[in-house]
Amino acid sequence: MHNLQKDWIGSVAIAALGAGVITTFAVAQGQNPLVGLAITAFAAVSAVVIDHFL
Secondary structure (H helix, E strand, O other): OOOOOOOHHHHHHHHHHHHHHHHHHHHHOOOOHHHHHHHHHHHHHHHHHHHHHO
16 A cells, blocks of 8 residues: 655655754764764665655
8 A cells, every 4th residue: 555646755755854954963072074974974875765664
């Protein structure tokens, strides 16, 4: 019973916001901002893929 009308852009945005909060804290503690953005992007895409298959 998959919902074919999922809002992919909304899912990515919400996942990125959630990951971005933690990444912002990590960057504030001295992490490289590019690494932080890469982690945020990976987390957002992973969350959407997991959501798609569950």
